[in-house]
Amino acid sequence: MAASAPPALELTKVSKHYGGSPPVVALDEVSVAVDPGEMVAVVGPSGSGKSTMLNMMGSLDRPTSGSVSIEGIDTTELDDDRLTALRGRRIGFVFQRFFLLAGVSATDNVANGLLYTGTPLAKRRQAATASLEQVGLGHRLEHVPSELSGGETQRVAVARALVHNPALILADEPTGNLDSRSSAAVMALFQKLNEQGRTIVIITHDPAIAESLPRQIRVLDGRVEHDSRTARTVLS
Amino acid sequence: MDQAYEHRPDDVDAMAPSRLRVPDIVRVATTGMQARKARAALSVLGIAIGIASLVGVLGLSESSKSDLIDQLDALGTDLLTITPGQGFGAGDGSLPDTATQMIDRVPTVTEVATVADLPIDVYRNDLIPAEQTGALTVRATDPDLLATLNGGIAEGSFLGEAGSIYPTATLGSVAAERLGVSDLEDQPVVLVGEEWVQVVGVLEPFPLAPDLDRSVFIGHNAAVDHLLDGDDVAASSIYVRVDPQYLAATRDILPATADPENPEEVEVTRPSDVIEAQAAAESAFTSLFLGLGLVALVVGGIGIANVMVIGVIERRGEIGLRRAIGATRRHIRIQFLAESLLMGLVGGMVGVGLGCAATAAYAASQQWRVIIPPVAIGGGMLAALLIGGIAGLYPAMRASRLAPTEALRAD
Numbered sequence: 085m086a087a088s089a090p091p092a093l094e095l096t097k098v099s100k101h102y103g104g105s106p107p108v109v110a111l112d113e114v115s116v117a118v119d120p121g122e123m124v125a126v127v128g129p130s131g132s133g134k135s136t137m138l139n140m141m142g143s144l145d146r147p148t149s150g151s152v153s154i155e156g157i158d159t160t161e162l163d164d165d166r167l168t169a170l171r172g173r174r175i176g177f178v179f180q181r182f183f184l185l186a187g188v189s190a191t192d193n194v195a196n197g198l199l200y201t202g203t204p205l206a207k208r209r210q211a212a213t214a215s216l217e218q219v220g221l222g223h224r225l226e227h228v229p230s231e232l233s234g235g236e237t238q239r240v241a242v243a244r245a246l247v248h249n250p251a252l253i254l255a256d257e258p259t260g261n262l263d264s265r266s267s268a269a270v271m272a273l274f275q276k277l278n279e280q281g282r283t284i285v286i287i288t289h290d291p292a293i294a295e296s297l298p299r300q301i302r303v304l305d306g307r308v309e310h311d312s313r314t315a316r317t318v319l320s
Numbered sequence: 321m322d323q324a325y326e327h328r329p330d331d332v333d334a335m336a337p338s339r340l341r342v343p344d345i346v347r348v349a350t351t352g353m354q355a356r357k358a359r360a361a362l363s364v365l366g367i368a369i370g371i372a373s374l375v376g377v378l379g380l381s382e383s384s385k386s387d388l389i390d391q392l393d394a395l396g397t398d399l400l401t402i403t404p405g406q407g408f409g410a411g412d413g414s415l416p417d418t419a420t421q422m423i424d425r426v427p428t429v430t431e432v433a434t435v436a437d438l439p440i441d442v443y444r445n446d447l448i449p450a451e452q453t454g455a456l457t458v459r460a461t462d463p464d465l466l467a468t469l470n471g472g473i474a475e476g477s478f479l480g481e482a483g484s485i486y487p488t489a490t491l492g493s494v495a496a497e498r499l500g501v502s503d504l505e506d507q508p509v510v511l512v513g514e515e516w517v518q519v520v521g522v523l524e525p526f527p528l529a530p531d532l533d534r535s536v537f538i539g540h541n542a543a544v545d546h547l548l549d550g551d552d553v554a555a556s557s558i559y560v561r562v563d564p565q566y567l568a569a570t571r572d573i574l575p576a577t578a579d580p581e582n583p584e585e586v587e588v589t590r591p592s593d594v595i596e597a598q599a600a601a602e603s604a605f606t607s608l609f610l611g612l613g614l615v616a617l618v619v620g621g622i623g624i625a626n627v628m629v630i631g632v633i634e635r636r637g638e639i640g641l642r643r644a645i646g647a648t649r650r651h652i653r654i655q656f657l658a659e660s661l662l663m664g665l666v667g668g669m670v671g672v673g674l675g676c677a678a679t680a681a682y683a684a685s686q687q688w689r690v691i692i693p694p695v696a697i698g699g700g701m702l703a704a705l706l707i708g709g710i711a712g713l714y715p716a717m718r719a720s721r722l723a724p725t726e727a728l729r730a731d
């Protein structure tokens with residue numbers, strides 16, 4: 085069964101160019117696939133194209149050339165609304181900057197993860213409570229972001245990414261703003277989510293975190309310089 | 321605690337389009353406004369002031385108009401004044417001697433009274449220089465005048481005892497003041513032409529015929545006999561009360577009745593029309609407030625637009641996140657539009673409330689009935705929503721055009 089399942093993510097010769105002077109080639113014909121249930125670290129120096137690659141994987145942006153498929157769905161053909169629906173329903177996003185609404189309770193922030201699925205409020209809150217319990221914040225349901233620690237805030241954001249039960253979670257430096265203890269807690273959480281069978285891609289600058297994950301993809305100058313799964317180092 | 325995770329790649333729902341339920345639109349907009357209370361409140365205030373002044377102006381003009389209508393009802397809108405025409409080609413400026421009798425025969429005429437201006441000056445005493453007439457007019461009239469004009473007596477009586485053959489003077493309110501007559505205890509006299517005439521009464525002002533307040537009234541017969549050496553005098557104006565049902569028809573036949581030979585030289589006016597016209601002129605003043613209200617509305621609208629535009633810039637992260645969790649461009653547009661509509665709505669409600677309160681307070685202080693026309697409330701709310709909507713158009717468009725990655729990258 086595993087053999088016939090399509091990759092969770094597949095980038096085929098994906099390039100992203102930014103206009104301007106001088107023009108920037110943020111991604112240069114990157115081909116990479118992530119199988120369902122994998123947990124991948126994306127590493128590389130600042131400006132190498134990690135976020136650009138993750139944005140392609142999450143259909144937050146379209147490539148200049150090449151194709152992206154998510155859970156076997158070729159995104160090239162999809163219009164903006166369908167692409168939006170696809171990521172809204174299938175992908176959970178976690179960002180370095182949390183992006184929680186200030187003054188809104190943890191429950192409602194998490195419930196917002198289901199806002200654009202048309203789920204009624206009561207059901208959204210129910211799912212949010214379950215999701216917060218899953219990240220170990222069952223005792224912080226009514227707290228607003230300003231009353232939470234950085235680690236707790238990021239766990240709320242993870243709960244929001246989980247609330248619609250996605251198979252795929254993409255995280256752009258989720259521990260970038262956290263101290264080592266909070267960061268360990270968040271990583272433990274991702275570990276657990278991966279054990280549940282979810283596919284997880286994490287951008288990190290922390291070598292220890294990267295080493296702790298089963299697979300590392302190293303990005304340099306818009307190319308995949310090293311991928312531990314194919315054990316291939318591409319030298320230019 | 322662990323929730324079993326099931327991978328459901330074939331879930332039909334997984335490709336269902338994004339949707340935002342209507343109650344959620346309201347929630348999203350409310351949350352957005354609450355997060356920026358102070359700024360939202362300031363721009364809402366602009367709208368509120370604008371709407372309040374619009375509602376207040378409409379309410380007050382309506383309340384004062386109703387007061388005027390009450391007043392006119394009390395005074396009667398059935399009074400007509402017949403005067404000789406004064407325009408080019410008009411006759412000798414007098415009505416025929418028969419005019420009063422003829423008019424009295426019209427069945428729809430209920431009361432008639434005649435006033436004749438006399439070519440005589442009146443003075444407080446014989447020490448006053450002849451040219452200082454005080455702009456007063458000596459007028460001959462008959463006792464019916466008081467009933468016809470709904471006039472009131474401030475002191476004494478009107479024209480003295482009926483049938484008195486000696487002239488007595490009854491002063492209009494302004495005339496009394498100018499002639500220095502404040503009470504009748506000292507049996508005051510005034511000099512009418514060459515004759516000393518005793519003042520027997522002082523009248524209340526005539527609201528429907530304010531020019532009569534400057535009169536010194538002498539009984540018609542006594543005036544003819546004693547002041548005019550027996551020459552009769554033509555009517556200068558005839559006051560007529562008409563059955564209100566037949567007012568227009570009666571008005572039409574009055575010129576020919578008064579002067580069958582030269583009906584075109586007779587002018588028929590309705591004094592209550594003059595008062596109404598004056599009230600209408602007052603609305604020139606209310607249009608100033610209306611203008612100020614509109615300015616406040618525009619300023620409030622710009623305030624809302626400003627808050628929204630700044631909001632779009634400040635909230636790029638939020639917009640990016642919403643795009644990531646499934647909000648389409650349309651959903652972002654709807655959210656920002658709903659927020660500015662909500663500000664308009666709140667501004668409108670506060671403004672209508674303030675406007676009603678101001679109207680009620682002022683009307684109460686003037687002892688008017690409080691009338692707030694529904695169109696002011698409906699129109700006020702509509703205007704506020706319209707302004708909120710227009711103010712939100714551009715910010716909503718800008719927010720929705722933001723690409724998700726651009727929004728998420730911004731700091």
Ligand SMILES: Nc1ncnc2c1ncn2[C@@H]1O[C@H](COP(=O)(O)OP(=O)(O)OP(=O)(O)O)[C@@H](O)[C@H]1O
Nearest residue numbers: 102108109110128129130131132133134135136137
């Ligand atoms: N919208 C844009 N316009 C122009 N250039 C861009 C844009 N977005 C990214 N870039 C450029 O593309 C390159 C890759 O950017 P990206 O954000 O993917 O780097 P990164 O590996 O995530 O870096 P970091 O570790 O600092 O987050 C950089 O040189 C960046 O300046």
Ligand SMILES: [Mg+2]
Nearest residue numbers: 134135136256
């Ligand atoms: Mg980055």
